[in-house]
Amino acid sequence: MYCKNCGQEISDNAYVCPNCGVRTSNTAEKKTNTLAIVGFVLAFLIPIAGLICSIIARKQVAERDEGGAGLALAGLIISIVETCFLVIYIIIYVALVMAAVSAIPDTLLVALSAL
Ligand SMILES: [Zn+2]
Numbered sequence: 001m002y003c004k005n006c007g008q009e010i011s012d013n014a015y016v017c018p019n020c021g022v023r024t025s026n027t028a029e030k031k032t033n034t035l036a037i038v039g040f041v042l043a044f045l046i047p048i049a050g051l052i053c054s055i056i057a058r059k060q061v062a063e064r065d066e067g068g069a070g071l072a073l074a075g076l077i078i079s080i081v082e083t084c085f086l087v088i089y090i091i092i093y094v095a096l097v098m099a100a101v102s103a104i105p106d107t108l109l110v111a112l113s114a115l
Contacts, residue, residue: 001014001025003017003019004022004024004025005017005022006019006022008020010024014026030065030066030067030068032067033057033060033064033066033068033071035053035072036053036057036061036066036069036072037071038053039054039056039057039071039072039075039076040071040075042075043074043076043079044082047078047080047083048079048083050075050079051075051083055076057071057072058072058073
């Protein structure tokens, strides 16, 4: 390829032009996908929303050749982990409530219902 700055022929794999020092298109920074950032942040706040955003972001990154694939993947994994934890918490909570209710003596329930 040729340097876009000075026109010197340079290696296709070069990151900077050896002649003028200007960065080549190999180092052109990809625009980070906005949804990947949103999905990553939401993964911590609202896991389900983070999961959806990250899935869409991954598709967009692939389609548009944008940056942020790693971020979208991180958002995806964090969302899934957070969702699993949430489900486990709910199951534990329900189990505890049910255990607490069943631990209340029947006589007390009868007494309470009489109030
Ligand atoms: Zn150059």
